[in-house]
Structure formats: C-alpha cells, structure tokens
Amino acid sequence: MAPAYKPPTADEKEQYVRALFDRIAENYDAVNQVMSAGQWQKWHKEFVQCTNHKPGDRVLDVACGTGDLSMLAAAQVQPGGSVVGIDFSEGMLEVGRRRVAQTPYRDMITLQWGNAMDIQFADNSFDGASMGWAMRNVKEIPKTLSEIYRVLKPGARFVCLEAAKPYSSLVRLGFFLYWKTFLPLIDWWVMKSGRQAVVRPYTYLSRSLDSYPMPDKLETMFQQAGFRDTGYKLLMMGTVAIHYGTK
Numbered sequence: 001m002a003p004a005y006k007p008p009t010a011d012e013k014e015q016y017v018r019a020l021f022d023r024i025a026e027n028y029d030a031v032n033q034v035m036s037a038g039q040w041q042k043w044h045k046e047f048v049q050c051t052n053h054k055p056g057d058r059v060l061d062v063a064c065g066t067g068d069l070s071m072l073a074a075a076q077v078q079p080g081g082s083v084v085g086i087d088f089s090e091g092m093l094e095v096g097r098r099r100v101a102q103t104p105y106r107d108m109i110t111l112q113w114g115n116a117m118d119i120q121f122a123d124n125s126f127d128g129a130s131m132g133w134a135m136r137n138v139k140e141i142p143k144t145l146s147e148i149y150r151v152l153k154p155g156a157r158f159v160c161l162e163a164a165k166p167y168s169s170l171v172r173l174g175f176f177l178y179w180k181t182f183l184p185l186i187d188w189w190v191m192k193s194g195r196q197a198v199v200r201p202y203t204y205l206s207r208s209l210d211s212y213p214m215p216d217k218l219e220t221m222f223q224q225a226g227f228r229d230t231g232y233k234l235l236m237m238g239t240v241a242i243h244y245g246t247k
C-alpha cells in the first residue's frame with residue numbers, strides 16, 4: 001500500500017517543487033492540454049490582451065517552465081525586443097530550450113536558471129514581466145512580488161496567470177471534486193504501475209491552492225509590493241485569474 005501523502009513544509013517547498021517539475025518536465029505540455037480540457041490557448045490569448053509589451057521591449061518571464069509565455073512575449077516584442085525566462089527546474093528549462101530552438105524566436109529568447117524569490121538582475125532592467133501558473137508554487141508570494149517589482153522599469157507592467165479558488169460555493173464544489181479526485185488519480189496510477197513516486201506531482205498540485213490567497217487578497221499583495229493600477233480578470237467561472245499591476 002502506498003504511504004499517505006505528506007505535503008512539503010515551507011522549508012521543504014522549494015526543493016520539492018523543483019524535483020516535481022524536473023520529474024514531469026517531458027510530459028508537462030501534453031498533460032496541460034488534457035487537464036485544461038483544451039482551454040490552455042484560450043487563457044493565453046486572454047493573458048496576452050492584459051500585457052502591454054511593445055516591439056523592442058525587454059521582457060522577463062518569471063518561472064518560465066517550458067517557455068509558453070516567453071514565446072508569446074517574443075511574438076509581441078519583435079522586432080528588436082528580447083525575452084529572458086528564468087526557472088529553477090533544469091528539467092523544465094531543457095524542454096523549453098528545445099521548443100524555443102524550433103521557433104522563429106530562437107534568437108530573441110534566453111531561458112536560464114534563476115529563482116523568482118532572488119532575481120539576479122539589476123533594478124529597473126525590464127519593460128515588462130509575466131508569470132504563468134507558478135505564483136502558487138513559490139515559497140513566499142510577497143518576496144516574489146517585491147523582486148519582480150524591483151527589476152521592472154517605472155511604468156512597466158507585470159501580468160500573472162494562475163489558477164484561482166472560485167468565490168461561488170457551487171463552482172467551488174465542482175472544482176474541488178475535479179481537482180481533489182481526478183488529479184491525485186494520476187499519481188495513484190503512476191504508483192500502481194510500479195513506477196517510483198518520490199514526489200506526487202498531481203496530488204501536490206491538487207493541494208497547492210489550499211493556502212493560496214483569494215483573488216482580491218492577491219491584488220492587495222500586489223499593492224503592498226508597490227504596484228499601482230492593479231486589477232484582475234477571472235476566467236472559467238473564477239477558477240483561473242489574471243492579475244496585473246504597474247510599477
């Protein structure tokens with residue numbers, strides 16, 4: 001019988017999340033398409049409309065993973081612009097580099113190792129920043145937001161796409177049934193088929209929203225980090241949120 005799932009403590013979280021994404025990197029993009037019921041591209045289209053990248057801009061994609069948002073930003077900042085994606089999972093970066101190499105944006109995008117909570121760039125370095133599906137994975141949201149704020153130029157915008165806890169109790173019930181039963185089944189299947197499950201990626205993902213702030217609270221955290229003109233847009237009955245703010 002499989003041992004009970006034990007969520008990582010705050011101190012274990014970074015190492016756990018990194019190992020988790022290293023492990024699922026090769027299947028990450030395909031699984032997303034299935035898990036999002038084909039909505040992935042639609043959400044990204046909405047996300048792009050909330051950004052205001054312009055040709056020539058230099059954009060930072062925080063926790064870039066396999067580079068989806070980096071490639072979207074590259075399309076917006078050409079000609080003359082560039083995108084730097086940072087992530088702390090070498091496995092995700094490796095898949096991302098292979099994907100980017102097959103696109104016309106290969107010379108505009110650099111994907112490199114970096115931690116969202118300690119960004120290795122100077123103050124006021126970027127004309128815009130994005131973060132997709134990663135805010136709920138960082139150890140400390142306020143520290144991450146203040147780092148992103150620091151490296152943006154005055155007037156630059158940060159846009160964050162992430163899953164959200166819906167306000168409607170009815171939607172919340174349906175959402176949590178899916179989130180808490182279907183996703184852990186993937187780990188159960190992996191363990192049942194005899195493969196190692198040192199981390200349980202989909203059980204972790206199903207729990208990762210438990211302590212994540214509601215959308216209005218996250219907007220307040222943006223403001224506390226210094227962002228102005230903040231707001232958010234809810235999609236998919238409030239189960240996905242796009243937050244934005246300007247330095």
Ligand SMILES: C[S@@+](CC[C@H](N)C(=O)[O-])C[C@H]1O[C@@H](n2cnc3c(N)ncnc32)[C@H](O)[C@@H]1O
Nearest residue numbers: 021063064065087088089092115116132133134
């Ligand atoms: C669900 S994936 C999202 C990847 C990508 N942004 C996308 O839109 O598909 C979350 C990513 O966040 C990265 N991550 C989580 N915490 C991080 C941190 N503190 N610093 C850098 N990367 C982090 C993980 O390694 C993983 O690649």
